[in-house]
Amino acid sequence: MSKARVVIVTSSRNFSDINRPDPGIILTMLKKGLEALSGAARAEEALREWFRPGETVGLKVNTIGRRALSTSPETALTLGLWLGQTVGREENVIIWDRTDEELKEAGYRISTSPGSLKIFGTNNRRAGYQSEPTAHRHLGSLFSRIQAELIQASISLALLKDHGLAGVTAGLKNYFGAIHNPNKYHDSNCNPYIAELFETEPIRRKHRLTILDALRVQYHRGPAYHPQWLAASRKFIFSLDPVAADTVGWKIIEELRAKKGLPSLKEEGRAPGYLLTAEKLNLGQARLENIEIIEEEV
Amino acid sequence: MDRREFLKCSLSGYSLCLLPGISAAGNFFPGSPQMGARLSRVEARYYRQLPDREIRCDLCPRFCQLGDRERGFCGVRENQGGKYYTLVYGQAASLNVDPIEKKPFFHFLPGSETFSLATAGCNLNCRFCQNWEISQMRPEQVKSVSLPPEALVTSCERYDCPVIAYTYTEPVVFFEYMYDSSLLARKKGIRNVVVTAGYINPEPLADLLRVVDAVKVDLKAFNQNFYSEYVRGELQPVLQAIKQIARSGSWLEIVYLVIPTLNDNPTEIRDMCRYLKNEIGPDFPVHFSRFHPMYLIKNLPPTPLSTLEKLREVALEEGLHYIYVGNVPGHPGENTYCPKCGKLIIERYGYVIRKKELSGNKCRYCGQVIAGVWS
Ligand code: SF4
Ligand SMILES: [Zn+2]
Ligand SMILES: [Zn+2]
Numbered sequence: 297m298s299k300a301r302v303v304i305v306t307s308s309r310n311f312s313d314i315n316r317p318d319p320g321i322i323l324t325m326l327k328k329g330l331e332a333l334s335g336a337a338r339a340e341e342a343l344r345e346w347f348r349p350g351e352t353v354g355l356k357v358n359t360i361g362r363r364a365l366s367t368s369p370e371t372a373l374t375l376g377l378w379l380g381q382t383v384g385r386e387e388n389v390i391i392w393d394r395t396d397e398e399l400k401e402a403g404y405r406i407s408t409s410p411g412s413l414k415i416f417g418t419n420n421r422r423a424g425y426q427s428e429p430t431a432h433r434h435l436g437s438l439f440s441r442i443q444a445e446l447i448q449a450s451i452s453l454a455l456l457k458d459h460g461l462a463g464v465t466a467g468l469k470n471y472f473g474a475i476h477n478p479n480k481y482h483d484s485n486c487n488p489y490i491a492e493l494f495e496t497e498p499i500r501r502k503h504r505l506t507i508l509d510a511l512r513v514q515y516h517r518g519p520a521y522h523p524q525w526l527a528a529s530r531k532f533i534f535s536l537d538p539v540a541a542d543t544v545g546w547k548i549i550e551e552l553r554a555k556k557g558l559p560s561l562k563e564e565g566r567a568p569g570y571l572l573t574a575e576k577l578n579l580g581q582a583r584l585e586n587i588e589i590i591e592e593e594v
Numbered sequence: 595m596d597r598r599e600f601l602k603c604s605l606s607g608y609s610l611c612l613l614p615g616i617s618a619a620g621n622f623f624p625g626s627p628q629m630g631a632r633l634s635r636v637e638a639r640y641y642r643q644l645p646d647r648e649i650r651c652d653l654c655p656r657f658c659q660l661g662d663r664e665r666g667f668c669g670v671r672e673n674q675g676g677k678y679y680t681l682v683y684g685q686a687a688s689l690n691v692d693p694i695e696k697k698p699f700f701h702f703l704p705g706s707e708t709f710s711l712a713t714a715g716c717n718l719n720c721r722f723c724q725n726w727e728i729s730q731m732r733p734e735q736v737k738s739v740s741l742p743p744e745a746l747v748t749s750c751e752r753y754d755c756p757v758i759a760y761t762y763t764e765p766v767v768f769f770e771y772m773y774d775s776s777l778l779a780r781k782k783g784i785r786n787v788v789v790t791a792g793y794i795n796p797e798p799l800a801d802l803l804r805v806v807d808a809v810k811v812d813l814k815a816f817n818q819n820f821y822s823e824y825v826r827g828e829l830q831p832v833l834q835a836i837k838q839i840a841r842s843g844s845w846l847e848i849v850y851l852v853i854p855t856l857n858d859n860p861t862e863i864r865d866m867c868r869y870l871k872n873e874i875g876p877d878f879p880v881h882f883s884r885f886h887p888m889y890l891i892k893n894l895p896p897t898p899l900s901t902l903e904k905l906r907e908v909a910l911e912e913g914l915h916y917i918y919v920g921n922v923p924g925h926p927g928e929n930t931y932c933p934k935c936g937k938l939i940i941e942r943y944g945y946v947i948r949k950k951e952l953s954g955n956k957c958r959y960c961g962q963v964i965a966g967v968w969s
Contacts, residue, residue, distance in 0.1 A: 360663060425735070429726070429890060436721060436890040460661055477730055479669045480719050480826070483656075517646050520661035
């Protein structure tokens with residue numbers, strides 16, 4: 297079995313304002329990450345291999361934490377514009393989450409005009425939820441029409457955070473924002489729900505890439521914003537394996553916790569067991585020994 | 595809209611009927627995008643504050659523990675900065691005038707019309723939910739009208755209903771709204787009835803029982819496995835709630851929705867009937883209702899009549915006095931028979947009372963007291 301590859305890119309440059317990162321630095325980090333991930337000489341080649349010109353690509357961001365703690369708009373916009381221009385047209389990229397309001401509060405500007413990059417929530421007039429529930433294993437949910445109908449390829453552009461129930465929220469759990477009833481799936485550490493949701497057709501078939509925004513990491517008492525436990529990590533994590541990406545995210549959170557003398561997630565009874573469930577469902581690698589980690593600095 | 599139009603409109607199930615003078619808040623339903631739904635911001639009851647702006651909700655046996663900005667399992671309560679709020683106070687997502695037999699209550703003011711309402715949300719997640727389009731939604735995902743307790747009671751009076759029914763979804767999740775409305779309604783001589791799955795903690799239930807007159811509990815099965823697999827809850831708290839209601843002086847009826855192959859085992863139902871007779875006595879009605887394929891369980895047929903009849907027999911054999919067959923209009927199991935002389939004393943067809951042979955609360959033929967609230 298070949299190992300899953302996960303790339304961690306850390307910026308050595310100091311962001312003048314980590315809350316509003318410089319798009320130039322972000323683009324450099326994104327390029328470096330995708331080159332290391334694909335082995336291609338230029339990141340654009342990799343993008344053209346993974347995404348086709350006619351496809352509409354969804355960038356699922358996480359904006360529950362408002363401006364204080366969301367996938368940074370600078371990151372999403374930089375990636376969206378670059379991806380659009382490289383592969384096809386920028387109007388074929390949709391940056392999205394549950395609601396317009398959450399996106400706005402996180403600093404995004406809603407955009408639905410033809411010819412330009414799209415940014416809107418499922419509750420926007422042009423989207424909504426499907427009217428028939430999708431039943432899959434333990435789940436029964438209405439899917440966002442964005443995930444189920446409007447896009448053909450998907451990037452989980454998630455935020456890496458500690459999570460009081462799931463243990464870790466990252467690329468897989470980000471898709472909770474694609475269904476109408478995520479509040480029903482937080483018991484028993486969100487396990488097996490996070491894994492089973494990823495296994496559903498609208499997600500598994502479309503998901504191509506995980507990018508974790510770990511510029512700042514809430515490593516304790518997440519997913520809510522608590523500045524005293526927020527680390528300026530200046531990292532992005534990349535993988536084609538959605539389970540491996542989150543497994544490495546977990547490792548980073550544990551390292552931050554250990555540095556601060558906090559108990560591990562296992563000790564707190566909230567290790568993200570959904571990762572092993574996901575591995576059992578053949579969604580990816582959940583063991584570090586099966587993951588090749590490449591670290592880069594730019 | 596006059597009363598007839600209103601009632602006609604009610605027949606479209608939980609679709610919303612707007613009462614005169616009440617304005618619609620949102621216009622979202624599944625498949626159609628949301629526009630400006632209104633969320634209430636009334637502080638929730640039965641919760642405690644924890645360090646770091648976290649809270650624990652003590653209203654139902656889930657005891658959701660939530661960080662800032664998070665919502666409970668029911669989806670209608672939210673932690674905002676360490677304070678917990680109900681988002682559905684005074685936000686009716688379904689509003690109809692229904693016969694009380696539809697709830698069903700068979701021994702509580704038969705033939706009465708109930709002013710019936712629900713908000714969005716539920717603290718369970720039944721795979722066979724018959725009202726999932728509002729119960730399994732967040733408040734911003736459904737249409738609703740603003741109908742605060744005062745307006746609710748006034749509307750109920752205007753439509754001349756002697757009873758308000760908190761029903762359709764799960765009233766436990768709109769506890770504050772239900773409680774305040776009940777208190778107000780009671781002062782005006784209106785009775786309050788609750789249709790619930792009984793998934794509520796003892797303290798809030800005790801408070802509720804002081805202001806409501808009758809509770810119908812959906813007992814979904816008599817084994818924990820079914821509750822885990824198909825309901826996402828626990829059986830024990832429901833049994834506790836049933837006992838608490840029975841002992842409170844409020845009227846109680848129990849509905850058991852019979853789903854072919856999943857919870858229709860006669861041996862188990864016999865155990866359940868024994869348990870009920872021991873714990874609450876033989877006089878609270880039990881309705882065995884017919885299942886229709888719905889929501890996430892569409893691969894099973896409607897319950898065969900023979901199953902319902904068999905289970906009714908089992909319950910009667912175990913000595914329970916008032917056992918009904920539900921959702922089968924015209925079935926003799928809809929009627930009430932005197933447990934002493936065996937004569938038919940209330941004849942029903944669907945929700946219509948055809949004959950009532952009671953004098954006061956007694957069988958007209960033999961004088962046996964028939965348990966219930968008759969006036
Ligand atoms: S009422 Fe809602 S928030 Fe409270 S414990 Fe129950 S499901 Fe959780
Ligand atoms: Zn969540
Ligand atoms: Zn008699």
